[in-house]
Amino acid sequence: xxxxxxxxxxxxxxxxxxxxxxxxxxxxxxxxxxxxxxxxxxxxxxxxxxxxxxxxxxxxxxxxxxxxxxxxxxxxxxxxxxxx
Amino acid sequence: xxxxxxxxxxxxxxxxxxxxxxxxxxxxxxxxxxxxxxxxxxxxxxxxxxxxxxxxxxxxxxxxxxxxxxxxxxxxxxxxxxxxxxxxxxxxxxxxxxxxxxxxxxxxxxxxxxxxxxxxxxxxxxxxxxxxxxxxxxxxxxxxxxxxxxxxxxxxxxxxxxxxxxxxxxxxxxxxxxxxxxxxxxxxxxxxxxxxxxxxxxxxxxxxxxxxxxxxxx
Numbered sequence: 440x441x442x443x444x445x446x447x448x449x450x451x452x453x454x455x456x457x458x459x460x461x462x463x464x465x466x467x468x469x470x471x472x473x474x475x476x477x478x479x480x481x482x483x484x485x486x487x488x489x490x491x492x493x494x495x496x497x498x499x500x501x502x503x504x505x506x507x508x509x510x511x512x513x514x515x516x517x518x519x520x521x522x523x
Numbered sequence: 524x525x526x527x528x529x530x531x532x533x534x535x536x537x538x539x540x541x542x543x544x545x546x547x548x549x550x551x552x553x554x555x556x557x558x559x560x561x562x563x564x565x566x567x568x569x570x571x572x573x574x575x576x577x578x579x580x581x582x583x584x585x586x587x588x589x590x591x592x593x594x595x596x597x598x599x600x601x602x603x604x605x606x607x608x609x610x611x612x613x614x615x616x617x618x619x620x621x622x623x624x625x626x627x628x629x630x631x632x633x634x635x636x637x638x639x640x641x642x643x644x645x646x647x648x649x650x651x652x653x654x655x656x657x658x659x660x661x662x663x664x665x666x667x668x669x670x671x672x673x674x675x676x677x678x679x680x681x682x683x684x685x686x687x688x689x690x691x692x693x694x695x696x697x698x699x700x701x702x703x704x705x706x707x708x709x710x711x712x713x714x715x716x717x718x719x720x721x722x723x724x725x726x727x728x729x730x731x732x733x734x735x736x737x738x739x740x741x
Binding site for chain 1: 618
């Protein structure tokens with residue numbers, strides 16, 4: 440068993456309305472940031488996991504994402520696994 | 524014999540006593556069931572009340588769906604038992620997969636606390652069997668994440684199968700199809716964002732919720 444550090448980024452799926460992202464984007468020009476576009480708001484989770492290898496770790500995290508960290512109806516996740 | 528209505532209490536639920544009060548006012552027998560229990564006992568109806576189960580951490584309902592009682596709630600629903608999710612309870616039912624879709628942050632990013640006019644879209648559900656089609660009910664809403672969202676296939680299915688139970692007359696939160704409440708295929712599981720228990724006595728400003736809750740204890 441080895442230890443891996445994991446980063447899970449959760450984003451709203453394409454096509455799902457993102458009222459937080461839209462509101463932030465609308466506020467930016469008032470601060471002078473008028474070249475920013477495509478703001479989306481999500482969540483990030485960082486943790487460690489013990490597994491036989493990186494592939495096994497990734498598989499477990501994918502399962503964890505599907506069953507708990509995301510709501511697949513509206514959210515997608517990007518998983519990054521690195522040897523600790 | 525009056526119908527026994529089990530009202531599940533999660534850590535962070537806060538409408539359970541209101542539901543019991545409303546149910547008892549309508550002649551039912553309300554009882555609280557702790558989320559850590561594994562059995563529903565001998566109840567005829569299950570209600571998941573409003574509030575902030577498990578602090579709404581991660582997502583509303585995301586942790587509550589793993590509460591020990593939820594296995595029994597799922598089994599009860601699959602056997603055809605009437606299950607009602609109000610507000611946070613609706614969110615729990617979608618997370619648990621007992622109802623399709625999800626409830627997202629309101630389109631205006633505002634917590635809405637207001638009276639809402641709701642149109643009864645079908646009387647074929649455990650909640651609306653005592654109402655009339657097209658009837659408009661005035662019932663309070665009180666939520667931040669009540670914006671009903673699903674994919675187009677699901678929305679088409681809900682419409683084709685007449686499973687949109689209640690619709691907002693004036694959409695307050697961006698919900699797809701103005702959806703305020705839906706039911707499952709077998710019409711015994713209903714979730715809605717508005718709070719019928721808060722419209723169960725004229726002193727509360729509306730009694731329109733009673734026609735819905737009365738159907739559960741009839």
